[in-house]
Amino acid sequence: MLSDFRTWALDDNANSRRQAAWGRRYRVWLALKGNPLAMIGLVIIVACVALAVLAPVLAPYDPAMQELGNRLAKPSVAHPLGTDELGRDILSRLLYGGRVTLGMVIAVVVLVAPLGLAVGAVAGYFGGWVDTCLMRVTDVFLAFPRLILALAFVAALSPGVQSAILAIALTAWPPYARIARAETLTIRGTDFIEAVHMTGASSWRIVARHVAPLCVPSLIVRVTLDMSSIIITAASLGFLGMGAQPPSPEWGAMIATAKRFILDQYWVALSPCIAILMISLAFNFLGDGLRDVLDPKQS
Amino acid sequence: MNTMIDVAGLRIAFGASEVVKGVDFNVARGACFGIVGESGSGKSTVLRALAGLNRDWSGRIAFEGTPVGLKRSGAFYTKVQMVFQDPFGSLHPAQTIDRILSEFLLVNRTGDIDGRVNRALAEVALPPSVRFRFPHQLSGGQRQRVAIARALIAEPEVLLLDEPTSALDVSVQAEVLNLLADLRRRLGLTYVMVSHNLAVIAHLCEHMGVMQHGEMVEQLSTRTLREGGATHPHTRDLAALSLSLETVDAPAV
Amino acid sequence: MLVDIQDLRIAFEGNGKRFEAVRGVNLSLAPREKLGIVGESGSGKSLTARAMMKLLPPQAIISATRMQFDGVDLLTRSERQMRRIRGGRMGFVLQDPKYSLNPVKTIGTQIAESWRAHNTGSRKMAREAALDLLEQVMIRNPAKVLDAYPHEVSGGMGQRAMIAMMLAPDPDLLIADEPTSALDASVQAEILRLIDALVERRNMGLILISHDLPLVSHFCDRVSVMYMGRQMEEIAAADLAQARHPYTRGLLNCMPALNQPRETLPVLARDAAWLEETPL
Numbered sequence: 001m002l003s004d005f006r007t008w009a010l011d012d013n014a015n016s017r018r019q020a021a022w023g024r025r026y027r028v029w030l031a032l033k034g035n036p037l038a039m040i041g042l043v044i045i046v047a048c049v050a051l052a053v054l055a056p057v058l059a060p061y062d063p064a065m066q067e068l069g070n071r072l073a074k075p076s077v078a079h080p081l082g083t084d085e086l087g088r089d090i091l092s093r094l095l096y097g098g099r100v101t102l103g104m105v106i107a108v109v110v111l112v113a114p115l116g117l118a119v120g121a122v123a124g125y126f127g128g129w130v131d132t133c134l135m136r137v138t139d140v141f142l143a144f145p146r147l148i149l150a151l152a153f154v155a156a157l158s159p160g161v162q163s164a165i166l167a168i169a170l171t172a173w174p175p176y177a178r179i180a181r182a183e184t185l186t187i188r189g190t191d192f193i194e195a196v197h198m199t200g201a202s203s204w205r206i207v208a209r210h211v212a213p214l215c216v217p218s219l220i221v222r223v224t225l226d227m228s229s230i231i232i233t234a235a236s237l238g239f240l241g242m243g244a245q246p247p248s249p250e251w252g253a254m255i256a257t258a259k260r261f262i263l264d265q266y267w268v269a270l271s272p273c274i275a276i277l278m279i280s281l282a283f284n285f286l287g288d289g290l291r292d293v294l295d296p297k298q299s
Numbered sequence: 300m301n302t303m304i305d306v307a308g309l310r311i312a313f314g315a316s317e318v319v320k321g322v323d324f325n326v327a328r329g330a331c332f333g334i335v336g337e338s339g340s341g342k343s344t345v346l347r348a349l350a351g352l353n354r355d356w357s358g359r360i361a362f363e364g365t366p367v368g369l370k371r372s373g374a375f376y377t378k379v380q381m382v383f384q385d386p387f388g389s390l391h392p393a394q395t396i397d398r399i400l401s402e403f404l405l406v407n408r409t410g411d412i413d414g415r416v417n418r419a420l421a422e423v424a425l426p427p428s429v430r431f432r433f434p435h436q437l438s439g440g441q442r443q444r445v446a447i448a449r450a451l452i453a454e455p456e457v458l459l460l461d462e463p464t465s466a467l468d469v470s471v472q473a474e475v476l477n478l479l480a481d482l483r484r485r486l487g488l489t490y491v492m493v494s495h496n497l498a499v500i501a502h503l504c505e506h507m508g509v510m511q512h513g514e515m516v517e518q519l520s521t522r523t524l525r526e527g528g529a530t531h532p533h534t535r536d537l538a539a540l541s542l543s544l545e546t547v548d549a550p551a552v
Numbered sequence: 553m554l555v556d557i558q559d560l561r562i563a564f565e566g567n568g569k570r571f572e573a574v575r576g577v578n579l580s581l582a583p584r585e586k587l588g589i590v591g592e593s594g595s596g597k598s599l600t601a602r603a604m605m606k607l608l609p610p611q612a613i614i615s616a617t618r619m620q621f622d623g624v625d626l627l628t629r630s631e632r633q634m635r636r637i638r639g640g641r642m643g644f645v646l647q648d649p650k651y652s653l654n655p656v657k658t659i660g661t662q663i664a665e666s667w668r669a670h671n672t673g674s675r676k677m678a679r680e681a682a683l684d685l686l687e688q689v690m691i692r693n694p695a696k697v698l699d700a701y702p703h704e705v706s707g708g709m710g711q712r713a714m715i716a717m718m719l720a721p722d723p724d725l726l727i728a729d730e731p732t733s734a735l736d737a738s739v740q741a742e743i744l745r746l747i748d749a750l751v752e753r754r755n756m757g758l759i760l761i762s763h764d765l766p767l768v769s770h771f772c773d774r775v776s777v778m779y780m781g782r783q784m785e786e787i788a789a790a791d792l793a794q795a796r797h798p799y800t801r802g803l804l805n806c807m808p809a810l811n812q813p814r815e816t817l818p819v820l821a822r823d824a825a826w827l828e829e830t831p832l
Contacts, residue, residue: 014431020395024433191389194352195449198381199403202375213393337736338707441592468592468763473817474807480816495737502808502817525810538810540737544767545809 031293038289044282045193048275052098059092064247072265082267088247094271097249102279104234104243104250109223111169116176116217121212123177124184125203135181142174144184147227147236154242161250164243168233172226180221183215217294224287228280233275251276303328303457303489304349308358311344318344320513321358326506328456331483331499333488333521336539342493343384343461349491350381350459351504362457370506373407382448384462390434396420396445397430403453407547419448423478440471447478451486458483460492466498476502497541501525508535553758554725554732555604558618562599564611570786576597577783583724586751587767588757588789591778591805596760600778601727605638605760622724640670643718645728645747649710653669653702659686659713660698663720670721673762681693685716690746691692708739709794715747725757726750744771764802765792777803782827 008019009026032038049057060079067087075082081090081206092275123134139148146168188211196210231251238244238252239259246253251272258269304326311319319341326332336342347353349360351371360367367375380471385387391399400416409415417427423444434442443463450458463479464472480503495502500507501521505511509516509531529535562574574596581587582606592596600805603614619626629637638644646652654662663685664678673681679698686694691713697804702710718726728747733739746758748771751758762768769775769789775786777800785797795801802820 009306015399016431017395020397020431020433049522191385192391194350195381195446196381196391196402198350198351198376198379199406199453200376201402201406205406209389210394218538337738367809371627444677469765470592470806471809474819476808477816477819489725497807498810501810502813521813524812536738540741541810544737544741544770545807546766 003267011187013155016245028293032289035289037155037285037290038134038292041282041285041287041289044278045286046079048098048279048282049102051095052102055092055095057092059095061092063088063090063093063096063249065089065239068160072261072268075267078115081174081271082265084268085261090254090268090271092276093249094251097251097254097272098275099229100161100244100250100274101234101252104161105227106167107165108168108172108230109227109235112163112173113219113223115169116173117180117212119173120177120180120182121184121207121275124213125188125207126179127188131181134177138174138177140170141171142178144171146171146233150233150237151242159242159245161248164234168230171233172230175226176219176222180212180215183218184211187211187214188254189212219292221287221294224283224290228286230281231276231280271290301328302326303330304332304491305362305364306345306349309345309348309356309360309488311341311348311353311356313355316483318513319348319356322508322510322515324508324515324518326489326491327350328489329483329487330506331492331504333504333507334491334510335495335497335500335507337495339512342510346459346461346491346493349402350379351375352381354386365518376403376455377407377453378455378459379459380453380455381459381461382446382450382463385466386439386446387434389446390442392434393435394482395431396437399434399445400430400449401454403449407453409477415452419452420471422451438471439467440474441469441477443467444478445484447475450532451482455488457489457491460490462494465494465496474498479503497524497537498545503507507528509537520522553580553620554585554622555579555759556618556620557604557616557652560600560603560614560616560619562596562603562608563615564615564676565613573695573781574603576785577778579776581725581759582755583757584755586752586760586801588772588775589703589759589761589778590763590765590768590775592763592803594780596781598729601759602643604727605642605644606634607638607644610817614732626752639666639723640721641724643715643721645711645715645718645726645731647730649702649707649714649732650712650734654708655702655708657706658699658701663698663717665792666717667720667797671793681720682716684760685719686713688719688750689713689716691716706739706742707735711735711743712746714742715750718775719750719754725759727759727761729761729779731760740767747771748772765800766807773827780827782829784826798823 009023011019014020062120064111065088067083070083071085071089073079073083078090079089081094082089084093117119117136118136123131149171150167153170154163157163193206193210197208234243235252235255238250239256241256244250244253254272255269302325305321306325307321309322324331324332334342334345344353354369362379388402391519397416400419401412404412404415416430420430421428425444425448426440429437429441434449437445461539464475467475482488482524492500492503501524502519508519510516512532517534518530519529524538529538557577557579560574560577561572563570577600579587589597589600599608604626608614608733616627623625653659660679660682662687663682670676683694683698684708686697691697691712697713699707732743735743747758747765760768760772769792769816774786774791775789775792776786777797779799784799785795787795797806800812805818806820808817
């Protein structure tokens with residue numbers, strides 16, 4: 001079955017659009033599989049997402065259940081990662097916290113990547129005053145330090161996950177627009193785009209169907225490399241009390257509350273720290289691997 | 300004479316520098332007009348202005364007696380198509396041949412995409428098996444055939460050829476030149492071909508214009524050229540150079 | 553013999569597959585001799601030239617029964633020793649001067665650097681040597697070009713500067729890989745004539761690599777024709793019109809010619825038998 005798919009996908013004489021598309025995807029996958037670091041990253045990410053999704057099944061306790069008699073307990077059989085200052089099980093909170101943290105990251109990416117791509121590709125393709133306007137707006141957002149702007153936004157709205165997502169998204173899109181614009185500028189003048197122009201296609205069609213898809217690989221790479229910094233911004237907002245609100249478990253917020261007893265009960269802060277470190281590292285590994293596979297300029 | 304293309308007083312400037320300084324020529328229906336010149340002579344710029352890919356021109360360009368403006372309509376491109384120089388750069392790297400060929404049909408909402416794509420491939424003597432391949436899986440000659448097929452799928456009357464064979468090996472060049480000659484005969488196409496290679500122009504075209512420093516310094520028929528009737532020194536230079544390099548036993552230039 | 557190569561093979565390995573890009577090439581070049589290597593893309597002509605200088609990517613596997621340059625066995629030379637031969641005793645002119653000259657240094661600096669790498673002398677001497685070299689490559693205003701950056705000169709001028717740079721160490725062999733294919737036909741002839749004259753005057757050997765068979769035949773004593781990694785034939789340039797091999801004949805025939813109009817061009821019919829490994 002799998003070997004059938006393999007021969008079908010790798011067939012140089014593809015017989016249908018579907019076969020050609022799968023052949024292309026399969027080759028990318030094969031190239032990615034040959035990169036051990038990228039595979040490690042991918043495995044960690046898939047595992048983390050799976051753990052977060054399955055949190056209700058896997059978590060031994062309710063993440064909000066307090067057991068005040070058993071505060072700040074050391075790791076034990078009953079609580080493998082110990083308990084926090086309200087006697088809540090850290091493992092359960094970590095698993096549920098993954099849902100919040102990873103959910104925030106994914107929401108940010110879903111908002112940011114298409115926005116950046118659209119702004120960048122349109123600015124780059126149309127040029128002139130469209131470009132000037134869009135890029136000046138981008139510059140304004142780019143000029144603010146990400147965390148400060150996010151803080152201001154959250155403060156203006158109300159602290160919470162949604163505002164944190166919105167705040168991070170608003171500060172994260174400018175680099176994507178810049179990348180997409182730079183890519184578009186190199187693609188815009190090529191003969192293959194001129195050839196599409198000669199089919200009578202409208203500029204919007206050219207941007208959406210021919211230019212933008214070519215910007216996607218470098219954006220994907222940038223997204224994966226950016227993931228870790230988005231996680232850290234999300235965690236920082238949580239740490240500063242501007243992100244997810246207690247008692248909702250969020251990795252950054254968990255570290256924030258644990259900071260008071262970080263010297264005596266280090267394990268309370270340690271596990272969310274390790275979780276953030278691992279997932280950031282995993283996204284970086286995957287991003288590096290994807291850059292090698294997807295970026296046409298590398299080959 | 301049934302004039303297909305009429306160009307008069309064509310001037311093209313990039314910023315302050317004028318690269319085409321008043322070019323006039325006309326091409327009869329079904330004829331092949333060659334523009335020959337060295338790099339920087341402005342020959343490709345003229346062709347791109349004809350194709351509507353350059354918006355910085357002034358003067359008159361008319362197809363079938365109707366002057367065209369700076370911006371071309373979709374209908375214009377059902378009549379005029381272009382084949383680019385570099386077959387590696389003129390095909391979208393992330394699209395299959397099928398996608399590249401069907402774009403015109405999708406944009407213009409014509410039916411029977413399958414049939415027309417297959418017919419276009421057959422027209423340029425490519426096997427149907429290349430249809431779902433990506434450009435990087437094809438050889439240079441095959442890619443240039445795909446580029447020609449893409450132009451033909453619009454069923455145009457005029458084909459603008461920008462150095463269509465200069466990026467190809469000589470043996471492949473012969474195949475592509477034969478294909479172009481054959482297509483013109485069968486489909487009654489009008490060609491305007493730009494090349495730095497006088498022999499290639501002379502092979503395909505009956506008339507040619509010689510460009511130098513943005514001006515068309517001479518227009519003559521291929522027969523006149525062969526009979527040594529060129530009057531402008533630059534044309535004579537190009538012809539002498541071409542002759543000296545195409546014979547293997549001639550003394551060194 | 554300046555160059556003596558027997559049964560040169562260049563292979564690439566990847567994904568468990570082995571691909572021989574050059575199979576059994578024999579070349580020899582006497583001092584002051586000019587050899588042309590002609591072939592279409594994928595013929596292995598550039599790989600052959602680069603193998604001579606050991607300038608191939610690390611995954612390339614070179615083997616030969618003999619590969620000597622002026623009696624020195626190139627196969628056993630270390631990278632360090634090769635560096636002295638390359639650019640010292642062998643000069644290499646590449647296709648496009650735009651990519652082979654350093655864009656942020658003046659042409660004079662680059663030639664002077666090349667001179668100082670293989671000669672001892674002061675900065676001033678190197679500059680004078682550079683000026684002299686630019687004069688030798690027939691640049692009309694050498695003092696001006698000396699202080700120009702590569703992007704400020706035309707393609708033909710850049711290629712002349714490149715040649716001047718290669719001449720600085722006074723090499724015994726000049727290898728030119730498509731030195732003129734990025735240039736206009738008129739400039740092309742000028743550059744080749746210049747190379748021709750320099751080779752003559754300095755008693756160098758010349759290996760000229762090109763896809764243009766008639767062009768090469770004007771400037772070389774012998775021509776070696778390659779196809780898909782195999783050598784089809786080696787023939788004196790003067791006898792090219794009487795070439796026997798169908799590939800050589802096909803190449804000469806399929807070019808459109810100004811002086812003999814033809815309705816259709818003969819198409820080269822490739823024969824799988826050409827690629828079989830039988831001794832030439």
